[in-house]
Amino acid sequence: MNSEKRKIKYYYSKFFTFHFSLFICFFWSSLNCVTGQTLGAVVYTFAQVNDSAFGIQFYDKYNPKLGGDSTRKYFDGHLCNGLIEDHYADGTILHKGYYTDGKLTQYTNYYPDGVVERIFRPTSDRKDELKKYYESKTLKSDVQYYDGNSTLWQDYYDSGQLSYVEEYDKKHERVLRRCSYYKDGKPLSVFVPSVTQGDIIRYSLKEYFPNGQLQEESEALYSKDSFDFFKDGDDKQYNDKGNLVAEYEYVGGKLNNTIK
Secondary structure, X not given: OOHHHHHHHHHHHHHHHHHHHHHHHHHHHXXXXXXXXXXXXXXXXXXXXXXXXXXXXXXXXXXXXXXXXXXXEOOOOOEOOXXXXXXXXXXXXXXXXXXXXXXXXXXXXXXXXXXXXXXXXEOOXXXXXXXXXXXXXXXXXXXXXXXXXXXXXXXXXXXXXXXXXXXXXXXXXXXXXEEEEOOOOOEEEEEEEEEEEOOEEEEEEEEEOOOOOEEEEEEEEEEOXXXXXXXXXXXXXXXXXXXXXXXXXXXXXXXXXXXX
């Protein structure tokens, strides 16, 4: 092969290598741009990630603090670590999460218009907090966790009025209160401990009409066998005028006597 042919082959090889490298760089940059400019990121539609009742809980499966047992991986199969940002098809941010070995430790999800949908973050070594928002930016839920168990759960109407609250002890073994409210703030139901004797806790349940009048009052005990409450004691029912219309006696969850 003469020197001229060697030069042509050399320059052709360099040209091909250079342009192939440019193609790879362009392809990888384009891929990252499409998927949110973050390694391992993905593009989703709102319908793919949103639950009509619970919101964008799509990523909860990667959060062990919320019971998630899945791990997120990069395209090559390795576990995700560090910051990952997912986007909607139009490029707006959907999810910004920090991963450790495929598990979420802290993240923020967004509605398609950029409004924050939820924030999950640790507040100490053993405590975490989850806050959800309506598209109007009003607080929807505020949940406090201790060692992975919810110890205080509060839901709100879109007006900002408290609609539900549930509180447990740190070990999540004892209900401290479970109450719900009408939109005007009046109590709908109030469930709280009334008497504690050793490991036995007696609870009081009161339910109300929208006008604030007591509708029913009863007592209950907690069963560790069934992980549920059962009626035990008097159960009194009223009409919306405050008149007693029925009265029963329960023992161990079973009707023992009809008093009225």
